[in-house]
Amino acid sequence: MRDVYVIGCGMTKFGEIWESSFRDLFVEAGLKAIKDAGVDHLDSMYVGTMTSGLFVGQEHVGALMADYLGRAPIPAVRVESACCSGGLAVRMGFLDIASGNSEIVLAGGVEKMNDGADVTFALSTAADQEYECYHGVTFPGLYAMIARAHMHRYGTTRDQLAQVAVKNHFNGSMNPNAQFPRKVTLEQVKSAVLVADPLTVLDSSPVSDGGACVILASEEVAKKLQKPMIKIIGSGVATDSLALDQRDDITALNAVKVSAERAFKMAGLKPTDIDLAEVHDCFTIAEICILEELGFAERGKGGLFTEQGHTALTGKMPINTSGGLKSKGHPVGATGAAQVVEIYEQLTGKSGERQIKNAKIGLAQNMGGSGASSVVHILKNLNN
Amino acid sequence: MRDVYVIGCGMTKFGEIWESSFRDLFVEAGLKAIKDAGVDHLDSMYVGTMTSGLFVGQEHVGALMADYLGRAPIPAVRVESACCSGGLAVRMGFLDIASGNSEIVLAGGVEKMNDGADVTFALSTAADQEYECYHGVTFPGLYAMIARAHMHRYGTTRDQLAQVAVKNHFNGSMNPNAQFPRKVTLEQVKSAVLVADPLTVLDSSPVSDGGACVILASEEVAKKLQKPMIKIIGSGVATDSLALDQRDDITALNAVKVSAERAFKMAGLKPTDIDLAEVHDCFTIAEICILEELGFAERGKGGLFTEQGHTALTGKMPINTSGGLKSKGHPVGATGAAQVVEIYEQLTGKSGERQIKNAKIGLAQNMGGSGASSVVHILKNLNN
Numbered sequence: 001m002r003d004v005y006v007i008g009c010g011m012t013k014f015g016e017i018w019e020s021s022f023r024d025l026f027v028e029a030g031l032k033a034i035k036d037a038g039v040d041h042l043d044s045m046y047v048g049t050m051t052s053g054l055f056v057g058q059e060h061v062g063a064l065m066a067d068y069l070g071r072a073p074i075p076a077v078r079v080e081s082a083c084c085s086g087g088l089a090v091r092m093g094f095l096d097i098a099s100g101n102s103e104i105v106l107a108g109g110v111e112k113m114n115d116g117a118d119v120t121f122a123l124s125t126a127a128d129q130e131y132e133c134y135h136g137v138t139f140p141g142l143y144a145m146i147a148r149a150h151m152h153r154y155g156t157t158r159d160q161l162a163q164v165a166v167k168n169h170f171n172g173s174m175n176p177n178a179q180f181p182r183k184v185t186l187e188q189v190k191s192a193v194l195v196a197d198p199l200t201v202l203d204s205s206p207v208s209d210g211g212a213c214v215i216l217a218s219e220e221v222a223k224k225l226q227k228p229m230i231k232i233i234g235s236g237v238a239t240d241s242l243a244l245d246q247r248d249d250i251t252a253l254n255a256v257k258v259s260a261e262r263a264f265k266m267a268g269l270k271p272t273d274i275d276l277a278e279v280h281d282c283f284t285i286a287e288i289c290i291l292e293e294l295g296f297a298e299r300g301k302g303g304l305f306t307e308q309g310h311t312a313l314t315g316k317m318p319i320n321t322s323g324g325l326k327s328k329g330h331p332v333g334a335t336g337a338a339q340v341v342e343i344y345e346q347l348t349g350k351s352g353e354r355q356i357k358n359a360k361i362g363l364a365q366n367m368g369g370s371g372a373s374s375v376v377h378i379l380k381n382l383n384n
Numbered sequence: 385m386r387d388v389y390v391i392g393c394g395m396t397k398f399g400e401i402w403e404s405s406f407r408d409l410f411v412e413a414g415l416k417a418i419k420d421a422g423v424d425h426l427d428s429m430y431v432g433t434m435t436s437g438l439f440v441g442q443e444h445v446g447a448l449m450a451d452y453l454g455r456a457p458i459p460a461v462r463v464e465s466a467c468c469s470g471g472l473a474v475r476m477g478f479l480d481i482a483s484g485n486s487e488i489v490l491a492g493g494v495e496k497m498n499d500g501a502d503v504t505f506a507l508s509t510a511a512d513q514e515y516e517c518y519h520g521v522t523f524p525g526l527y528a529m530i531a532r533a534h535m536h537r538y539g540t541t542r543d544q545l546a547q548v549a550v551k552n553h554f555n556g557s558m559n560p561n562a563q564f565p566r567k568v569t570l571e572q573v574k575s576a577v578l579v580a581d582p583l584t585v586l587d588s589s590p591v592s593d594g595g596a597c598v599i600l601a602s603e604e605v606a607k608k609l610q611k612p613m614i615k616i617i618g619s620g621v622a623t624d625s626l627a628l629d630q631r632d633d634i635t636a637l638n639a640v641k642v643s644a645e646r647a648f649k650m651a652g653l654k655p656t657d658i659d660l661a662e663v664h665d666c667f668t669i670a671e672i673c674i675l676e677e678l679g680f681a682e683r684g685k686g687g688l689f690t691e692q693g694h695t696a697l698t699g700k701m702p703i704n705t706s707g708g709l710k711s712k713g714h715p716v717g718a719t720g721a722a723q724v725v726e727i728y729e730q731l732t733g734k735s736g737e738r739q740i741k742n743a744k745i746g747l748a749q750n751m752g753g754s755g756a757s758s759v760v761h762i763l764k765n766l767n768n
Contacts, residue, residue, distance in 0.1 A: 001483050001484045001485060002483075021514070023514075044621075050443060051437045051443045053435045053437045053438045053506070053509050054437045054438060056513065057505075057508075057509055057513045057517065058509055058513045059434060059435045059464060059466055059509040059510055060464075060465060060466040060509065060510045060511075060626060060752050060753050060756060060757065061464065062464075062465050062623065062757065063465060063466075063623040063624065063626060063639075063752065063753070063756040063757040064512070064626050064756070066623040067623060067624070067625045067626065067630075067756070071623075072622075072623045072624050072625060072639075073622035073623050073624060073638060073639055073642040073643075074622075074623060075620075075621035075622060075623065076465075076621075076623050076757070077463055077464075077465060077472050077475075077476070077621070078463065078464045078465060079461055079462065079463055079464075080443060080444075080445065080446075080461075080462045080463075080464055081444060081446050081447060081460075081461060081462060082443055082444040082447075088461050091461075092461070092476065092479075095476075095479055095480055095483045095485055096479055096483075098483040098484070098485065099385050099386075099479045099480075099482040099483035099484075100385045100482070100483075101385060101479055101482065121441075122437070124441075125436075125437050125441050125442055125443040125444065126443055126444045127444075128448070129440065129441045129442045130405070130407075133441065236459075237428075237459035237460075237461070238456075238457035238458075238459060239446065239447040239450040239451065239455075239456045239457050239458060239459065239460050240447065240451070240456050240457060241451045241456060242444060242447060242448050242451065246451075254457060255447075255456075255457055258457040259457075368444050368447065369444050369447070372444060372447040372448070372451070373444065373446065373447040373460070
């Protein structure tokens with residue numbers, strides 16, 4: 001496999017973006033990424049979108065975006081894995097360049113969720129229709145069950161859950177692209193409107209519009225363009241049952257664990273080698289479980305690890321410096337690509353107030369549904 | 385890029401398959417393909433589905449199918465490009481093995497269209513929602529406009545259109561997996577219920593359920609398993625505007641032309657080197673246009689080429705020996721993979737009554753919408 005580098009990125013502001021259509025959002029992010037990379041052409045494109053058919057009545061998204069970016073007849077493919085779609089678009093671009101088929105690839109994601117569709121139904125298509133949705137289960141309910149089980153088994157506290165939101169909103173308050181760039185307190189999180197006990201609305205990621213793109217390239221192109229050498233040193237994907245009831249342990253996210261193991265193996269690294277990570281905090285409990293599956297915290301200690309401040313900007317393992325899905329927003333198809341944008345910007349010293357000093361190796365973890373699919377990418381700045 | 389081989393295949397019967405759910409259809413095809421290839425494991429999976437969110441309320445299809453095939457935590461990705469989804473799943477599997485990332489990949493497609501959804505709306509999401517569907521345009525209407533323009537510009541006749549259906553139904557009458565395995569006459573096609581003038585219901589592919597899968601492998605694995613050496617010698621993808629009105633010439637399918645040029649270039653072949661082809665005859669006019677774009681017939685002469693019998697089983701360029709979308713059926717996400725199944729079976733002498741003698745090189749062309757995306761694969765039997 002050939003080496004693959006990230007040579008540029010771009011994203012829209014996340015939020016309720018009423019002035020931009022579905023295609024506008026992707027094109028804006030794509031043009032920003034192309035400009036940032038300084039490339040004069042693309043060899044192929046991958047677009048991550050979860051359920052544009054249900055949200056805006058539009059499938060055939062690869063060709064649509066290729067055309068609206070002015071790039072037809074470029075090869076373009078849409079990939080979908082629920083909220084993991086953006087991360088898998090990056091993965092497909094990675095394989096495309098690794099194979100030798102392409103030199104420069106645009107990989108990104110987009111979702112337009114605020115356009116009149118039934119968001120709860122549209123998102124429920126990431127769960128098992130026959131064994132979960134049919135019985136009325138929705139994602140806040142699924143994650144609430146995971147939270148309750150984690151609290152019961154490991155003693156995770158309500159305050160520890162809330163601390164994830166407090167920390168991510170603090171980070172997001174310094175991110176101009178964040179949907180909710182404002183700080184919240186523990187008390188505010190706990191006393192917010194209850195969505196599914198014990199999770200309140202401030203434990204939950206919002207409904208968002210947005211797009212995010214990265215430009216990937218071969219080593220030859222990255223060197224020729226004199227870009228910072230940000231290499232994808234690890235890429236791992238894994239799956240699990242869609243339905244929670246079909247797993248041995250609902251507090252374990254096996255796809256996250258296996259995808260991370262695969263990425264760490266490819267990179268030849270261990271969790272303590274990582275300087276910062278973006279992880280899939282669709283609900284506060286998700287970040288706690290993911291800390292454990294990635295090996296940053298011991299099994300059952302993700303809540304304590306958070307409470308002790310290790311995941312803060314100033315902690316030993318900064319998590320979701322962008323604000324995460326919680327504060328930055330969660331346009332589901334775009335999220336995985338936006339995570340790679342944040343890691344790229346951190347590794348190239350472009351993160352302003354929330355910059356992690358001397359960040360050299362970053363990890364992005366993106367997952368679908370209640371964890372039935374997960375993709376992990378590890379990026380390293382080879383320059384410093 | 386490493387060489388990639390097809391080492392096995394499987395498909396369901398196409399039709400109104402009330403006894404099988406969406407997931408059942410893919411699992412049936414997948415298990416048949418795994419058995420046919422004789423493999424004991426898979427390294428990754430690609431699933432082509434157009435709009436399962438709208439048809440059956442289920443996205444997150446890669447992980448779902450991986451789990452129901454008993455393969456989790458295998459990496460699994462769903463790819464979508466409208467009716468071109470199955471062909472692009474094969475393309476992604478090709479790149480995955482070519483990159484060196486995987487040795488054995490399952491690539492296939494599935495669609496469950498007969499399950500209560502509004503099929504016309506669901507399919508319209510392959511067109512441009514803002515510039516076509518909003519104004520009430522549907523696919524029969526779009527292809528009828530292409531047909532009228534082709535008749536006007538090139539003198540293509542009503543009988544030539546109908547001849548495509550007659551020929552494909554003749555071929556399909558020998559295919560046990562076909563949805564409509566019965567012969568039709570020119571008069572029957574022309575006098576059938578009008579859908580969009582000049583196209584009748586017998587000029588149109590049906591609404592279908594079905595799944596189809598192929599197993600791809602590296603050269604090392606193919607040799608080790610002592611399989612027939614059916615190599616993918618060409619793979620090309622291209623895109624175009626979704627909306628017909630944004631093209632210079634609505635009788636030209638530029639994505640088909642460019643995807644074919646890319647595949648022929650990779651293979652080092654020209655159209656006359658091909659022994660047989662499966663092409664995307666969603667409507668009879670589509671097959672005529674595609675014959676021209678692939679270089680089998682001269683520009684404007686696709687109808688005449690058909691009328692002269694060159695595309696028949698006994699002609700110089702047999703087209704849609706399986707019966708095509710027209711007779712075999714068109715479960716949109718599965719179609720592209722099913723085309724590769726037909727080519728594989730023809731090249732390995734398994735096509736029974738419709739077998740093309742001494743078939744050595746076959747081509748599969750799959751497209752989305754009114755031609756905004758197209759993928760072409762060229763397979764060669766290296767054994768004979």
